[in-house]
Amino acid sequence: MKYEAITIKDIAKALGLSTSTVSRALRDSYEISSETKDRVLAYAKEMNYRPNPIALSLKEKRSSSIGVLVSEIANSFFSQAINGIESVAQEKGYNVIIAQSKEDFEREVSALHYLASRSVDGILISVSAGTSDFSTINDLYLRGMPLVSFDRVVDHLNMHKVKVDNYKGGYDATQHLIKNGYKKIACIASSAYLSITEERVAGYKDALIEKKQGIDETLIDYCLHSGLIYEEVEAIMDKLMKQKNKPDAILACSDKITTNIMRYCQDKKIKIPAKIALLGFSNLDLTDLLTPSLSVVKQPAAEMGRIAAELLIKMIESKRPTSTFEEVILPTELYQRASSAKKTKP
Amino acid sequence: MKYEAITIKDIAKALGLSTSTVSRALRDSYEISSETKDRVLAYAKEMNYRPNPIALSLKEKRSSSIGVLVSEIANSFFSQAINGIESVAQEKGYNVIIAQSKEDFEREVSALHYLASRSVDGILISVSAGTSDFSTINDLYLRGMPLVSFDRVVDHLNMHKVKVDNYKGGYDATQHLIKNGYKKIACIASSAYLSITEERVAGYKDALIEKKQGIDETLIDYCLHSGLIYEEVEAIMDKLMKQKNKPDAILACSDKITTNIMRYCQDKKIKIPAKIALLGFSNLDLTDLLTPSLSVVKQPAAEMGRIAAELLIKMIESKRPTSTFEEVILPTELYQRASSAKKTKP
DNA sequence: TTAAATCCCGGTATCGTTTGCGTAAATTCA
DNA sequence: TGAATTTACGCAAACGATACCGGGATTTAA
Numbered sequence: 016m017k018y019e020a021i022t023i024k025d026i027a028k029a030l031g032l033s034t035s036t037v038s039r040a041l042r043d044s045y046e047i048s049s050e051t052k053d054r055v056l057a058y059a060k061e062m063n064y065r066p067n068p069i070a071l072s073l074k075e076k077r078s079s080s081i082g083v084l085v086s087e088i089a090n091s092f093f094s095q096a097i098n099g100i101e102s103v104a105q106e107k108g109y110n111v112i113i114a115q116s117k118e119d120f121e122r123e124v125s126a127l128h129y130l131a132s133r134s135v136d137g138i139l140i141s142v143s144a145g146t147s148d149f150s151t152i153n154d155l156y157l158r159g160m161p162l163v164s165f166d167r168v169v170d171h172l173n174m175h176k177v178k179v180d181n182y183k184g185g186y187d188a189t190q191h192l193i194k195n196g197y198k199k200i201a202c203i204a205s206s207a208y209l210s211i212t213e214e215r216v217a218g219y220k221d222a223l224i225e226k227k228q229g230i231d232e233t234l235i236d237y238c239l240h241s242g243l244i245y246e247e248v249e250a251i252m253d254k255l256m257k258q259k260n261k262p263d264a265i266l267a268c269s270d271k272i273t274t275n276i277m278r279y280c281q282d283k284k285i286k287i288p289a290k291i292a293l294l295g296f297s298n299l300d301l302t303d304l305l306t307p308s309l310s311v312v313k314q315p316a317a318e319m320g321r322i323a324a325e326l327l328i329k330m331i332e333s334k335r336p337t338s339t340f341e342e343v344i345l346p347t348e349l350y351q352r353a354s355s356a357k358k359t360k361p
Numbered sequence: 362m363k364y365e366a367i368t369i370k371d372i373a374k375a376l377g378l379s380t381s382t383v384s385r386a387l388r389d390s391y392e393i394s395s396e397t398k399d400r401v402l403a404y405a406k407e408m409n410y411r412p413n414p415i416a417l418s419l420k421e422k423r424s425s426s427i428g429v430l431v432s433e434i435a436n437s438f439f440s441q442a443i444n445g446i447e448s449v450a451q452e453k454g455y456n457v458i459i460a461q462s463k464e465d466f467e468r469e470v471s472a473l474h475y476l477a478s479r480s481v482d483g484i485l486i487s488v489s490a491g492t493s494d495f496s497t498i499n500d501l502y503l504r505g506m507p508l509v510s511f512d513r514v515v516d517h518l519n520m521h522k523v524k525v526d527n528y529k530g531g532y533d534a535t536q537h538l539i540k541n542g543y544k545k546i547a548c549i550a551s552s553a554y555l556s557i558t559e560e561r562v563a564g565y566k567d568a569l570i571e572k573k574q575g576i577d578e579t580l581i582d583y584c585l586h587s588g589l590i591y592e593e594v595e596a597i598m599d600k601l602m603k604q605k606n607k608p609d610a611i612l613a614c615s616d617k618i619t620t621n622i623m624r625y626c627q628d629k630k631i632k633i634p635a636k637i638a639l640l641g642f643s644n645l646d647l648t649d650l651l652t653p654s655l656s657v658v659k660q661p662a663a664e665m666g667r668i669a670a671e672l673l674i675k676m677i678e679s680k681r682p683t684s685t686f687e688e689v690i691l692p693t694e695l696y697q698r699a700s701s702a703k704k705t706k707p
Numbered sequence: 708t709t710a711a712a713t714c715c716c717g718g719t720a721t722c723g724t725t726t727g728c729g730t731a732a733a734t735t736c737a
Numbered sequence: 738t739g740a741a742t743t744t745a746c747g748c749a750a751a752c753g754a755t756a757c758c759g760g761g762a763t764t765t766a767a
Contacts, residue, residue, distance in 0.1 A: 711764100712765070714761105715761095716762105717759090718757105718758090720756090725752100728749090729748080732743105733742100734741100735741080735742065735743080737738100
């Protein structure tokens with residue numbers, strides 16, 4: 016069964032006019048008499064006429080839709096970001112087409128090809144944790160596809176970037192842990208390929224150096240799947256808790272890593288923060304209800320989505336190729352809660 | 362700047378052929394010599410030719426995209442459902458276009474018009490909590506738009522429906538609370554307009570009746586916005602905690618209601634389950650990490666999304682109008698945790 | 708040798724819309 | 738009154754791809 020809409024041709028036939036006249040009447044052209052306009056408009060309204068967007072797309076060579084590539088929709092950060100993207104897109108008359116990479120490089124490449132072949136007018140990208148080769152993205156860029164990367168941006172490519180101040184996020188979080196008396200702070204970050212990882216870890220290191228605490232590389236670890244898989248977090252935690260220089264606090268650099276560490280500690284009956292403190296990047300909105308209430312670095316996800324979508328649409332609608340690229344950096348918010356409370360004397 | 366793809370015309374010109382020949386060669390028609398086919402295929406591959414989906418859509422009168430209308434993307438249940446929908450759609454070559462109603466009737470109507478005007482081939486609907494008038498949906502149905510409703514289904518309209526056994530979910534949850542010694546079980550449900558509300562409340566009532574516990578209507582309340590707004594939950598809780606027949610347990614019938622009750626109890630320092638037990642419908646995946654760990658009724662969200670998408674695509678691709686409509690009912694899962702632990706003697 | 712069959716390919720209409728161009732009819736100006 | 742202008746509309750091409758129809762060239766059968 017098919018949903019058949021009324022066309023300009025139907026209106027023309029019904030009113031004994033040509034399609035061009037109807038088209039111009041609908042667009043309120045000066046070439047059409049007001050009498051004819053009224054007839055056309057009235058009939059169009061009665062029949063609930065809507066221009067066929069596909070025919071328009073073919074003619075105008077634009078689809079009025081934007082693609083969004085994220086690693087996982089069912090992730091609080093990304094669903095909040097998509098929320099922001101969708102609101103801007105709707106407002107400006109664009110569709111939002113979603114694709115997920117599941118933190119996998121091959122899926123990311125095929126998703127990008129998919130989006131490009133579906134002729135979206137532009138793409139919002141947050142690269143997967145498994146991506147170290149950016150040639151597909153670069154190809155799209157070279158062929159003129161408007162691109163904006165957000166959150167997990169692509170550092171060495173020319174494009175608009177929307178992200179948070181990851182360095183400061185990592186720095187502030189670490190400083191907070193130091194201030195609360197923790198001496199051996201571990202850092203479990205996402206894939207080392209990601210820009211956010213590098214920046215967050217740099218902030219962590221600088222905070223330690225500034226407070227004259229040495230950096231112990233055995234306290235730093237990376238998750239190739241950004242914590243999406245429990246086992247990778249488990250393995251790292253096992254290693255950390257067994258090693259000589261056992262940490263008394265952990266900075267977790269992604270949503271999934273944070274919650275998987277909590278799950279690990281619950282399983283192993285490791286008390287937070289008595290045995291080990293925890294502070295993580297997370298956008299879940301009930302971290303305050305966890306046991307213990309979780310200290311987090313939160314990102315303005317919806318805001319990032321909105322800004323990224325606005326930049327992309329501006330780029331799409333610009334007459335000339337974009338030459339200067341913006342890098343929007345939003346602040347993170349640090350929520351100090353029980354999981355990183357002042358260290359009690361052992 | 363625009364992304365310009367190669368067309369069949371470009372290939373024809375480059376190879377000195379007509380567009381029809383190229384088209385047929387690409388589709389491996391028997392009418393084309395294998396020599397010509399090879400030339401065309403080789404050149405197409407070299408130039409990375411992809412058929413323009415918009416031109417195809419115009420010709421075939423189908424867009425290969427499906428619309429999804431949910432109340433809120435940034436909600437664990439819906440993001441999980443979209444996850445399932447997206448995986449099926451991708452596999453079958455369809456786009457997923459997302460729209461949100463934010464539990465608002467007017468936004469739902471405009472989102473439906475939006476999706477229809479963007480010429481999607483079909484729509485997956487989970488109606489908003491504010492919807493009591495289904496005429497827009499019915500209009501779409503009458504005009505032949507393939508529709509499938511999921512989770513919050515539209516009971517009296519003819520369409521495929523995918524949902525969980527809400528009655529049993531409510532019944533089992535209530536029975537569990539009774540078994541654990543609770544005598545005055547309140548029920549805070551979503552908007553009374555929703556099918557899920559009616560069914561869950563019916564299960565709740567029947568469990569009470571079966572155990573010879575009377576039904577006190579002052580213990581049953583509804584949230585017009587499905588708990589999306591904290592204040593509506595707060596008002597109901599204030600009322601419940603002050604009234605004569607004060608509940609010793611609560612059955613919360615939506616994700617947001619559940620977490621907002623937890624937040625309320627934390628704010629007011631009401632101990633769960635000592636002062637009041639809590640059991641809620643929720644799809645968050647860290648309810649086990651909350652304090653206390655939260656007893657929940659969980660829905661197979663991704664599975665529902667997958668099944669709904671499959672039904673919709675089957676409907677779209679069917680030659681003749683669908684006459685018999687399926688109602689798929691999936692089981693809920695009850696997780697018994699600390700928030701509904703056995704009642705301690707007061 | 709001629710008619711029929713087969714093989715390959717091109718021309719053209721079509722989907723729905725916009726737009727440049729052409730042109731009758733109506734109007735204005737000299 | 739005749740010419741110039743304006744008004745108001747239709748024709749046809751274009752966007753990219755497909756498919757029906759038709760036809761020239763070669764091969765096969767009679």
